[in-house]
Amino acid sequence: MKYPCDTVKDLLPLYHDDVCSASSRRIVEEHLSECPACKKTIEKLNNETYTEQLREEKDAVIGHYAKKARRKSLLAGICAALGLTVPILVTLIVDLATSRKLDWFFIVLTGIMTIASPVVVSLTLKKNRALVSMAAATACLYALIAAIGQYASAAYWVPALIITSVTVLFAWLIFITIRYMKVKGMVKAYVSAALALAIPVAITMYVNYFTARALTWSLIVLAGVLLLGCVLAALFAAARVIINNHKKGGRA
Numbered sequence: 637m638k639y640p641c642d643t644v645k646d647l648l649p650l651y652h653d654d655v656c657s658a659s660s661r662r663i664v665e666e667h668l669s670e671c672p673a674c675k676k677t678i679e680k681l682n683n684e685t686y687t688e689q690l691r692e693e694k695d696a697v698i699g700h701y702a703k704k705a706r707r708k709s710l711l712a713g714i715c716a717a718l719g720l721t722v723p724i725l726v727t728l729i730v731d732l733a734t735s736r737k738l739d740w741f742f743i744v745l746t747g748i749m750t751i752a753s754p755v756v757v758s759l760t761l762k763k764n765r766a767l768v769s770m771a772a773a774t775a776c777l778y779a780l781i782a783a784i785g786q787y788a789s790a791a792y793w794v795p796a797l798i799i800t801s802v803t804v805l806f807a808w809l810i811f812i813t814i815r816y817m818k819v820k821g822m823v824k825a826y827v828s829a830a831l832a833l834a835i836p837v838a839i840t841m842y843v844n845y846f847t848a849r850a851l852t853w854s855l856i857v858l859a860g861v862l863l864l865g866c867v868l869a870a871l872f873a874a875a876r877v878i879i880n881n882h883k884k885g886g887r888a
């Protein structure tokens with residue numbers, strides 16, 4: 637061998653990328669025909685390039701389908717939004733024609749928006765879909781409460797706002813638990829279930845206190861829900877054990 641391996645190894649990347657001079661190329665090729673170690677190195681370089689190419693092609697294909705899916709979802713979102721303007725427009729016309737002013741139109745409008753906004757948002761947005769859907773639904777829900785409030789007595793506001801806020805607060809806590817808490821899936825499931833069970837309890841306690849100035853029967857509801865929660869948690873844990881055992885048995 638005319639040249640030592642170290643010299644050839646310095647040239648190998650240039651040779652691989654086909655950017656070396658003709659004389660360097662000759663030196664490398666001569667050396668490769670005699671040296672198995674350097675031959676292995678160049679084969680490894682070729683393999684890595686191949687893997688990289690495969691990865692790039694795969695990413696391109698996935699990107700293409702993701703783009704296609706996004707376009708479809710955007711179209712569906714726009715169609716849903718347009719479709720929902722039909723009942724809103726009909727309500728607007730009927731309300732104006734029958735009462736000469738906008739009465740219950742705003743209730744229908746905010747009601748439809750509360751249900752539709754999460755769907756439309758999640759279909760049309762690219763990022764942060766869950767977060768924006770939740771925010772949109774929350775805003776529309778409060779608009780609905782305000783629209784109903786226009787036609788309700790003064791006694792409506794406090795209970796309506798408190799009950800809505802309690803529900804919204806727990807819904808957001810469940811959302812944050814599932815979306816952002818860095819804990820195991822199981823912990824998330826238990827925390828979310830506990831929060832979901834807390835909604836009827838909190839509302840019952842409030843209504844009970846509001847109507848009777850005491851927490852009489854809401855304590856019974858609380859005990860019942862706690863019992864139900866414990867039973868559900870135990871059943872859930874038992875089901876997990878059975879499933880895990882089944883999986884282990886399947887593997888053995």
Ligand SMILES: [Zn+2]
Pocket residue numbers: 640641644667671673674675
């Ligand atoms: Zn060599």
